[in-house]
Amino acid sequence: MKLQEILQRLQIANLNEMQTAVLEQYNPEKDFILHSPTGTGKTLAFTLLLERHLRKDIPGTQSMILVPTRELALQIEQVLKKVHVGFKVTCVYGGNDTKVERNKLRESPALLIGTPGRLMYHIERNHVNINDVHTIILDEFDKSLEFGFEGQMRYILGQMNHIGRTIMTSATKMSEIPDFARIHSPVIVDFSGDGDSKPKISVKKIISPSQHKLKNLLRILSKNGEKKTIIFCNHRDAVDHISSLLEEYEVTHDLFHGGLEQPDRELALLKFRNNSNRILVTTDLAARGLDIPEVETIIHYQLPYKEDAFIHRNGRTARMQSSGEVFVILKPEEDYPYLPVDSETLHLDDEDYTLPTNSAFATLYITGGKKDKINKVDIVGFLLNLPDIKKEDIGLIEVKEKESFVAVNRDVVLGIIKIANNLKIKGKKVRIGRT
Template structure:
């Protein structure tokens, strides 16, 4: 395993202490219990461990990774495609076309990633052969239990008769590991109370009457300015209510919650990653396991009921050994046991300018990896257009049949005007505003 090459692909200079310990301790045909905070890099850690179990000459599925959400499944797929080069990886999840998944499974992958319900579907339909599955990863296992997937996970594990290795990850401590996992003994790597992995957070509060909460949020966003901000709500209607306010003020943002179509959720995260917007309003769906780059500030418009959920939300900022700000908007009568009364109050009664919108916007291109199109092809195509310079092109994400590119917002109309009849790798393409 070429660690340096993997790190280069992931744009990481070195493994962190937790990841290195997993790599050093884990051996094939052993069980691993990995306990580490949100944002500490568990996906890469278990991916490196998984690589020790894969055989290049196997002809069927070797490893199954079970995850609680489709977004997490897609994130793991992205990481593994950079780590497990040479091995086919397939992702199955609710909301994805089952026919496409069945076709993908006809030529079995080495690694199968999926949500419990969708894996049960494929097992029931006999679309999955489990005879060569030697490794099981239960990622974000605590979240899977919280979401009620115990029976489905138990059903799946009962079908895995050839398991030699079980890897379980969790962002919270567990009193005991359920028997259905089959983990009676394991190597443990526990960084939940590790000082170096604890996020360096500055937490402040804004206390206002309920009828002033939206106004307070708006003033806080203006005071924060042009930083990258994640706003957490407990309910979808609160997300939509805040979105309407920002839309009326022409502040570019996106929303992310379970009521959206999967494609819209993926696009919202993509645009947040590539800096096409600085503000994402979300429910706890974005609290864990998502590939969201470093965020400057978290705002809790509504606080969660459990301290663990509060911790996971805050893990979106102040990634391992980094810093971040957390703001809590409270009503005067609200009292949460996990929120100290000593927290500093943030003053928001000043005269603030509106936050500036991002200078980038996202364009959709109707070609991807399966059309032999890569990032260099897209950059070359754009630079051949009039008035487009290298600095005008931002982050590019190339998917199987489509690509998304961040470009200077002021140049979007120019690009759309001059690219209607364009070709990349001899293929006619469509470019649309996302």
């Protein structure tokens, strides 16, 4: 394994302690379980393990990775493509076009990632040749069970007759592993209780009657200033309600929950990643498995019923041993035993506040992507050739299959749209607009 070459492609200096332990303790002849908190790099850990099993002379699918959410599937796809150069990687998930997926599966991918329901759909219809699959990865397995995917996973694993090993990851320890997972005498690497891996978080409580919760939320956002913040609610309806209230106060934000169409969910996360939006209102769907870097603040507008959910929500901040701040808005009658006893109580009711300003960036879409052989360098060059556009006006760029998204300084957005529409990138005439 050319580890340093892989890390260079990923722009990572070194593996962390957990990832190093995984590589050192892994036994290719045995099943393997990794327990480690959210945000510690489990995806890279199991991706590096696959390096020991992938072979160029096997034409079929060699490894199948089951994940609980579409967003996690897409995130893993990007990591696999950077690590396992030269091997075909395909991602399938609910909400995506099944015809497009079927066409991608005509030539068997070496690595297939998917949500359980969609993988089951393709296996039942023989779109996937599973005869050569030697390694199954059950990523965030506890979350898949929590989401009710046991039946689909049981079916998928029941079809696998030639599995050499199963690799399972979980953010929490499981008291019992279901028989259908077919894990026997595994090697276990457990970082779930490791103090160095746990987020360094300060929890602050705000006691607030129901009628004052929104005002206190706005006060917290005011205190945060430009910090990247996730606001958690328990249900989709609550997310929609809080989003509507924030719109009334002209607080720029995005929302994210399972009731949204997949493109809308992906766009909300993209804008949050590229800093054109610093506030995300969401359900627990965003609590695990997503790559949302540099989140500085978590606000629990509603607290979850279980401690595990509280821990996973907080895991969105203070990732990879950094520190984070957590605010909990409680009604006077509410009592949650899992809250830290030393949590500081803040009194914000009398504080004046100024609503947070917009980010300096906004996101533009471009109607061209990987299928058009367009890459980030092409987009940067295209924008810099426009009048009055400077390098510092251009932020994060993400290139998808058929379109691209670029964060640009808000002050130049209208100028770019006016000038650049119908110009060509790599010989393709493109349309440009604001998301």
